[in-house]
Amino acid sequence: MPAVLSRLAAIFVAACLLFTAQVVTTPQRAAAADPGYLMLHFTGEGSAGQQMYLSHSADGLHWNDLNGGAPILRSTIGTKGVRDPALVRSPDGSKYWIIATDLCISCGQSWSDSINNGSRNLVVWESKDLVNWSEPWLLNVAGAIPDGRNAWAPEAIWDPETKDYVLYWATNVPLDGRTKHRIFYARTSDFRTTTTPQIYIDRPGTQELIDTQIVEVAAGVGNYRYVRASGDGQITIEGSNSILGTWTKLGDLSGIGLTGTAGTTGTKVEGPMWMKFRDRNEWALYLDQYAIGGGYMPVTTANPSAPGTYQIPASGSYNMGVNKKRHGSIMNLTAAEESRVLARWPSTPAKRLQSFNFQDRYVRHTNFDVRIDQNITSDDAKFRLRPGLAGSGTVSFESVNNPGYFLRHANYDFQLVRNDGTAQFAADATFRQVAGLADATWSSFQSYNHPDRYIRHYAYQLRLDPITTATGRGDATFRVVN
Template sequence: MKRSLRRFLASLIAFTLAITGLTVAAAQSASAADPSSAYLLVHFTGESSDGEQIYFSASTDGKYWNDLNNGRPTLLSTVGTRGVRDPSIVRSPDGTKFWIVATDLRIASGSGWGNAIDNGSRSIVVWESSDLVNWSAPWLLDVAGPIPDGRNAWAPEAIWNPQTNSYFLYWATNSTRNGVTTHRIWGASTTDFRSISTPQLYIDRGSQSIIDTQIVERDNSAGGFKYYRASGDGQITIEGANSILGSWTYVGDLRGQGLTGSDVEGPILFRYNGTTQTFGMFVDQYATGRGYLPLVTTDITSTANWKVRPRDTYSMGATTKRHGSVLQITAGELDRLKAKWPSAASRIQSYNFEDRFVRHANFQARIDQGVAPYVDSQWILRSGLAGGQAGTVSFESVNYPGYFLRHYGFEVRLEKNDGSSGFAADATFTRVAGLKDSSATSFQSYNFPDRYLRHSAFSLRIDPIGSDTDRQDATFRVS
């Protein structure tokens, strides 16, 4: 074989391998998409001067929530009434786009509820994003204008409908039908949230007003329905169906839990990560102004299975959270959100004891469940005190400003920063991929790099890591 031909074949083989490698890598990247491991709560806070805007809160477990952007709005409406309530967030089936839809309403402007009910905005407010952190300018989408005697458009929601290959967008409108004026749920299809099909009546309770409805999809291989919806219609009513536009069957309400429509509204439904059967529900305690109350079930097919979470097993964060929605997100998406809109305080959750969080107690560091006071488990993650090198952190107590976690004799405790280089080194850790789970986090000692922060008998210390148990004990989730 001539050398020129050999060189040509060698080049061809190399090129083919390169292309093959690129193809395989691309396929692996696409198929190895991060699983959902955290949650984003989109909400408003109330009728304060900036309460009727878009707020973000995040959680790694769906139970303990931290306010992003230090509890300030993340998105502001510059259209319509220049205020929004009842936001809902939806992800496209391929994961490349997100939309937020919200009520175009600002009670804080002084317009009053009577005007909002009978002569409110017929449009909803929409934002679009491809990454959850960079959002378009908001726009108005007229949804109630085509409805005869349509007087407003409240509490919009959206869900992908595979039967129509489009989103089903639905909302409440006050209008008169058959001599009865009340709120009913209307719906339309859309592919881009810029135009919709002709609105059709979706839920009519006769003379009973219905405003808040949210639908969640479920794996119904174990029985029950494929879709469940919760509505505020005098009660928090749960219904089930096997298609979004099909016939819905009454399942029950929350009176057995002592929750009626006089107490709560604005239900949120969401599925917990890593399970097909565990669901959460938040109901807005509007009557007392206390924001969301969480419930949980492992069997959504009966309302008797919903349980109110005990008060010491959750925290909704510092801000009052009103009618919104929950989106399951990946660890990477959570990191982007926290980088764009940092929270003043973080919590550090044990990987293998998910109900326990790093806290200080009598100035000792440990992991506990049901931390009280809650603020004992909140930390400000500062740049490492030992020079602030990239990737290093120091943990400052929220309720003891100037006090940091540091190791001493390899045990970890909370001490006041004395300004010394020794303290700075002891209080600095390098943040690395989780030793047990790369989607989580481990903390390597800055001045003893062969040791990592871990819990042992629930107390914190720094140790060398060898066994699988060690790796679990040294892995945490930061929220």
């Protein structure tokens, strides 16, 4: 009997050890191992703040500014400013679009101008891979609206019923001499042409509505397939089972403790932006605290159609990064998309190129020409040293304030030129960083496709020349500094 008990005990211990080993060694999915989230946004007023910025998060709550905190795209058309962007992915993942408000406050436009006689256009970019973007174009969406004064805060959602996009935005059509923004919509398949705009959301009387965003909710969560959050004095929550069907008001977020100016609650936020956590049945609704200049903060819920379930996360449970993040769009990334985005826009610090023989001068661009000038600290003299466009072990110089534009030689002269994606451009914009020709502790930059030539300045202009003299060696030597 004791032997039997001893044997049973041994078996029991072995089983426990086996179970313990299985518990310990079973792989646990870490949140950071899954693809993360991409936020497209603007940062504030002025020509620099009203451009396209990207941030990345592994968990949807802690955000890192990409591209060293600099814009990834800059509008060169319309008002030359962009706000309120939406990031749209085609159902098959083969195309992406950015659609944004054509608006530049404090850089040529006042709020009164933009409200009463603003741009009727949206700014649109297109991409096949989320990192290489077309030149922007203007899409006139409000020109066909009688007495339509502007076009703000665009959004778009794929409609599976009609196999195209419902594009919706706010336009001011005055009522009884007062402004009245309401939401219009049109259909589009390519963001180049649209159907005739129709009223989508029109609040009673003089109540205005500028911001709204729709999220599709999985079956089994709440009673509605679609939920939209709208900034119409507070954040109003509505539900529907069809994008263009009947919407039911479910409540608002005025009671959850969002503080605005003068102690008011729930009424001083705008720009609702949805995000679904990929690892659990929980959503974040990001809200822009415009009244206190606070930028985005999240509220969370397990049921978007139940306003009473929204909660403000505990202090310290989220971090928005360095840049202020304002009215934008969040995309759940695939692994391939995340890899491409993080490779294209790492947080590479901005650098300057200091001349060796004129040490008070730095390489800078002006009107897209390139030269060395004295004591330049502006973004015109700041570049990101990217991995060379044409080959490994090389560098290319991307402008900080004109993202997508690189130092490129043509006929041995230098200009700042937008990357057109061609092999010729890549070769012309690629250099080998070698020991300085005048001082080995500095650097010189040898042309990739003309290896007998180096970047040098001549009469303060940047050129690509053979170097044969002591003066040339000094002209072709630079120091990479912060």
